[in-house]
Amino acid sequence: MDKNVLWYREVQLEKTKQALEKNNYEVYIVEKKDDVNGILKDIIPKNSTVSFGGSMSIIEAGAIEYLRNNDYHLLDRYKEGLSPDDIGKLYRESFFADFYITSSNAITENGELVNLDGNGNRVAAMIFGPKKIVIIAGWNKIVKNLDDAYERVRNYASPINSKRLNRKTPCVQVGNCVDCSSDERICTHYVVTYRQNTRGRGIVILVKEDIGF
Template sequence: MDFNTSWYFDKKIERTKKALEKNNYEVYVVNNVDEMKEKVLELIQDKSTVSFGGSMTLVNSGILDELRKKDIKLLDRYKEGLTGDEIANLYRETFFADYYITSSNAVTENGELVNLDGNGNRVAAMIFGPKKVIVIVGQNKLVKDLEEAYDRVRNYASPINAKRLNRRTPCCETGYCLDCNSNDRICNHYVVTYRQNVKGRGIVIIVKDELGY
């Protein structure tokens, strides 16, 4: 990324950070994935209970592997050999976790988190339950406003995730949302978080890199 492009994203990050802080979030800006992992491990106390949402940002960054080495109780939904019932129980245990780590489908320059879920367990935990929620977002997910966020979530992130999950939905054929009624639809719960009501509960880490969808 050249100097001018970096300048453009720095300005967008600056506006977003200021708005998030106004909305009661604790915000950290890091330069790369390695710095992000250091910050997450620094924030999470030993012996605590930690859960996380389904997210390619978490999977591809390697933060989950680092968490598995840490002295914590990790509610690991990707642990080999888990049954469907065991995974569902982990989703429920998440509400009592000390920390919940996830990403956001989009973050506006007004400090709003915008997410679209299939089952709703991710957005539910972001809203209520875990004592602290750590949201990791690459600069590619920062958008101007709710209109741009909606377009990004419906016509970019959702079709890509549906394709990744091998869903039989129209968007996997067209590459954009047709607001279908398919049984395989993953766009079931659209949530806009305008503000974190408990100051300090929400922590946003913005990475100056492209992460996730």
């Protein structure tokens, strides 16, 4: 990466970190995605009940494999052989987890989390339920403000995730949101989290790499 671009990204990252801390989040910055599991090891006690939301960021960071291979009671939505009813039960059990791990579709420089969800289980858990939430996000998720976040979420993250999930939606055809009424639409709940009311409940791990969508 060009040194001047790197300087800009690092300034933006530090600005976002300070804003998140002002909004009651505990924030870690790591150099690369391979460093994420070291933070998880430090902050999640053994034998904790842990769940996670659908997220390419946590998959790319290796967080799910780390959780599977260590001493946690994992509510694993990706476990083979689960029926839709089993997955629905896990979604509900996640509200009683000690830790809920996910990402955010966008994070503003003002320390706001912006997410667009399909079922709503992910954003619901981020808002209330689990004792602690852990957000893993690459610096590609950082945007200037809420307007930029809205643009990113609707016209970048949502079409890409619809394509990834093999949804038959208009955005997969044209590459941007058309505010469709498709039964396969994945963007139904738009949530802006301005701050965490409970200091220490929200933990954000920012990665100096592009991960996830």
